[in-house]
Amino acid sequence: MSGGAANRGRANIVKVGMDVLIIAAVAGYIIFRIGREVMGSFRHPDDEELLDYWNEVTKQEDRSAYRQISEHLATCNECRDRLDELRKRPGGPGAHSPMITRRY
Ligand SMILES: [Zn+2]
Numbered sequence: 001m002s003g004g005a006a007n008r009g010r011a012n013i014v015k016v017g018m019d020v021l022i023i024a025a026v027a028g029y030i031i032f033r034i035g036r037e038v039m040g041s042f043r044h045p046d047d048e049e050l051l052d053y054w055n056e057v058t059k060q061e062d063r064s065a066y067r068q069i070s071e072h073l074a075t076c077n078e079c080r081d082r083l084d085e086l087r088k089r090p091g092g093p094g095a096h097s098p099m100i101t102r103r104y
Pocket of ligand 1: 043044045072076078079
């Protein structure tokens, strides 16, 4: 009987189809994650994010965001200057501890 062989063949095609789908989904997810990491370090963090970063809120709550902002500050003078301005602001985190040093 050849019917059984044909059925097995169809089953294999379905199985291979599933494998490809899973691989594509995993690959897509990895590309998405890498893309998000890369885009995250190019984006300028806003004032609130910089303050959370400075106060180590980000460090405790979101390690990957913390790393992204660290990397961003290492390459972006604009944001380093902005963080300095934020720290000098009355009531800002720098106001109470004038001896504080730059951590980056
Ligand atoms: Zn920046």
